[in-house]
Amino acid sequence: MNRFSWRGFDRELLAASLGLAIISAVVMVSAAEKVNPQLALRHGMWLVGGLLACVSVAQTNYRSW
Numbered sequence: 001m002n003r004f005s006w007r008g009f010d011r012e013l014l015a016a017s018l019g020l021a022i023i024s025a026v027v028m029v030s031a032a033e034k035v036n037p038q039l040a041l042r043h044g045m046w047l048v049g050g051l052l053a054c055v056s057v058a059q060t061n062y063r064s065w
Contacts, residue, residue, distance in 0.1 A: 010058045017054040021047055 025047060032040035 014054060014058045017051065017058075021051055 028043040029040050
């Protein structure tokens with residue numbers, strides 16, 4: 001049984017999240033160079049976790065509830 005269905009996948013939510021993630025990563029890298037380079041690493045870890053959460057929410061078919 002296929003657990004993942006593209007029919008209920010919210011592509012707009014994923015695109016918006018990826019856009020925000022890219023913008024925040026660029027801003028964080030440029031700010032972390034001057035303040036603390038460890039902030040960029042911490043931000044990257046949160047970024048990956050947030051994108052994984054976004055993908056799991058985007059694959060939930062909320063229209064069927």
